[in-house]
Amino acid sequence: MKLLLKFIFSIIGILLVSGLPILLSGLLGGELQLAEYFRTISAVLESMWPVQDISVFNYRIQKEMPVFPNILEYISYSLQILFLALGAAVFFALTFTVLTMLLGERARDRVKMVLYFLESLPDLLIIMLAQLAVIFFLEQTGILISSIAVTGANRIYWLPVSCLALLPMIQLYRLCMLTFQEEERQMYVELARSLGFSKTFIILVHMFRNAVISVFFQSKKTVWFMLSNLFVLELMFNLPGIMLFLRDNMMPQIFILTIFSFFLPIFFLYSIGEWFFLRRLRGKEVL
Amino acid sequence: MWKQPYFVIGFAILAFFLIGSFAYEWFWGNVPRQVRFIMENGRAVEGAPISPQWAYPFGTDQFGFDMLGKLMIGAKYTIIAALAVAALRMLIAVPLGYMLGTYLQRHRSWVSGLADSLHYIPLTVFASFLLTPVLWMPEGGFTNTIWERIAIQVVVMALLTVPIVAVLVGSEAAILYQKEYIEASRILGASRLRIIRKHLIPHMREKLAVLYGQQVMETFIVLAHLGLLNLFLGGTKVSRDPMFGDPPMSISFEWSGLFGSSFRYLHGAPWMPLSPVLFIALSILAVSFMMEGYLRSKNPKVKKRSLSAKKEEVVNWNRSQLREKMVQVKDLHDM
Known part of the structure; x- marks a missing residue:
């Protein structure tokens, strides 16, 4: 309700x-x-x-073109990139958090500091440096790691996904570190430690389960941030995604379609997650 | 605050850009120096765009204008705009947030639901959707002045995320309202305004400062993104000549324009788009340094206390010492 x-x-x-x-x-x-x-x-x-009747003027063929079903292809490509990047960001952020938590106090502070300032790099710089690095590598060795722009039908995945995943990963990592450190001060961690469980076991089994829930509820802002980045990414890599389509057709109808294509999946993802976590949380605050 | 190295470094970077920008214009006017080619032994070695070298640390653009000069002239527009956008946003959103938390407690859920919808609209898309009619030069030139356009852009960009910030402040305030000391002061007869003034604002000062810093950083990034879309601060000059049209140009030398208009040269002359983005990155870094320094100056003892708590002295007595002490205690009891 x-x-x-x-x-x-x-x-x-x-x-x-x-x-x-x-x-x-x-x-x-x-x-x-x-x-x-x-x-x-x-x-x-x-x-x-009648959703099928929405059409946009295509400059290349000088004709009105119906938006559906072509737009579905753009949407699916954008969503694939977005969710692949989100998955990668979550995975690496959690892995790095667990690894950092295993370190001592001093080293942990230093790692946190470096990543904290890395976070302030603009996404544009990262994308541009990635593209230049690929070109430099190509010139030096003659090996094309990944093409840096989409031409024709071939789609590129891993380079844009890793560019898109980098900054959210750092943001999520910071969030995770905060939550994990908060969690470390809880009584049950002390109890588990006094019972003789190893640090790794406590982090992976006890703290992880509790921290992930709290991270999940705070990660909405990161997804919002990723949407903006996705827009720039599609422009700079010339990815045939929904954002590029919107740039070429800045109309209220297309705007609404674009927003809905993100809104629906993200909303359902969060609703299901919320329902799932809240159901598990009920009655037992601490696992 | 001024003793924190992080804060001082961040402040120095921003101050250098701003003062340098005004000083540059004061000394050399608002046109950077121009070199068409570099002569060496009577022969032209390199034509514009000239790559970075000692005399031109950031190279020159395709017309031979010094990039460093352009960047310095443009610094004031970008930095002041970003600071102003964030300040205006906070000025509008913080009172709104307090009102939401104080007077409209009951309506908070649907207001936050409405504001939540903004979380699905990428900020850059939202900004460009709204600003295109303002900034893109219409057929026959602009009808308003550059300062009017900058003012409009600053206001629009400030308003973009006001709902989100206001809801954030409102929910923070609502959490504070449940604290016992606020309830106590309410029972003692404090008015709502007094609670806001005496309890909420002092309590949230640090959070608001951090929020302001985050807004400045976000604004820098959105400005850069808009530059990529050829929407520059203060309007985009579009040449409508079908044959010899210039690329869209920025009217001032502000950074988003320098970046957006030269992005096409990334592979040929990477210093042209890279250096404005580098300057933007430096400014963002400066702001985040200032935030870190500010936070450290406000709660400096957090770290030290947590370290010192662990170093409790453990007294190691061997058996004979223990017996000695026990005997002392026993003697004390006997007496």
């Missing part, structure tokens, strides 16, 4: 946003065009209805 309410409010929010350019240009003209704003939103909604 609560989830349904949240779902509806999120949809309303997205719809309200899609009409904002009208409101903004009205404000620039010096008047608040609220009526116009709501009329645009309802017009956009009406034009959305």
Whole structure:
């Protein structure tokens, strides 16, 4: 019930946003065009209805093209990249966290400091350096590790995915470290240690289960951050994804379609996760 | 705060960019020096764009303008814009957040649901969706001045994530409201405004400072992303000449424009797009240094206390010492 309410409010929010350019240009003209704003939103909604009929003007062939079913291909490519990167980021962040937790206090602080400042690198720099590195490697050895832009039908995966995964990984790592260190101060860790369990066992079996839940609830912001990065990534690698499609067709209808293509999977992922974790948590705070 | 090396380093970097930017314009005007080619022994060795070397640490662009000069002139626009966007956002969002936490407690759930929808819209896409009509030069030139456009852009970018920040502040405030001392002061008759002024603001000062730093960093990144989309700070000059159209150009030398207009040269002249991004990265790093320094100055003892707690002295007595002490204790009892 609560989830349904949240779902509806999120949809309303997205719809309200899609009409904002009208409101903004009205404000620039010096008047608040609220009526116009709501009329645009309802017009956009009406034009959305038979979803198959939405079409965009394609400059290359100078013809109106229906959006469906071509757009599904773009969406699936974008989502593949996004979720592969998210998976990789989560996996490596957790691995590194466990490894760092096994280190001593002093070394842990140093590792944290370095990664903390790495986090402030802009994604653009990372992508550009990755592309230059591939070219440099090609010039030196003649081996093309991965192509740096999509041309034609071949799709590239691992280079964009690793570029996209790097920064979220560092963010998640920081989040994990904070939670794990918080968890380390709990009584049950002390109890387990006094019972003679090894540090590795405690971290992997006891703390891990509790920390992951808390990390999951805080990771939403990281996913949001990844969406922005995905946009830049598609532009710079020329990936035929939904973001690039949106850039070429900046229309409210396409905007809504794009946002929904991310909103639905991410919302369901989080809802299922929330349901799953909350069900397990109920009654027993600590595992 | 000023004794923390991290804070001082971060502050020095930002101050260097800002003061350097104004000084450069003061001394050399707002056109960087231009070199078309480098002569060596009476022969032209290298034409523009010139690669980085001692005289031109960041090379020159395709017209021979010194990159370092361009970057220094542009520094003030980008940095001040980023600081202003974040400041404006906090100024709007923090009172809203307090109001949400104080007066609208009951409505918090649906307001946060509405704000939550923004978490599915990539910030850059959102910004470009809103700013394209403002910044892209219309047919026949802009009708408003560059300062008007910069002001509009700053306001729009500030408003973008106001709901998210406000909800964040509101939920922090709501957590504080459940604390006992706030309840105590409410029972004693403190008004809501007084609670905000005397309890909430002092309590959240550090969190708000960190939030401000994060907003500045985020703004830098969004500005750079917008540059990639050819939406530059203060508007994009578009040449509509079908034959000899110039590429879209930034009107000022601000960094996102320097990056966005030269991104195509990444493989031919990598210093042209790389150096603005490097400067942006340095500024972001400076802000994060300042945040770290500030936090350390506010709670300096956290680390030391946790270390000292572990070093409890363990007294090792051998058997004879133990007996001696025991005898002493026994004597004390007997007396």
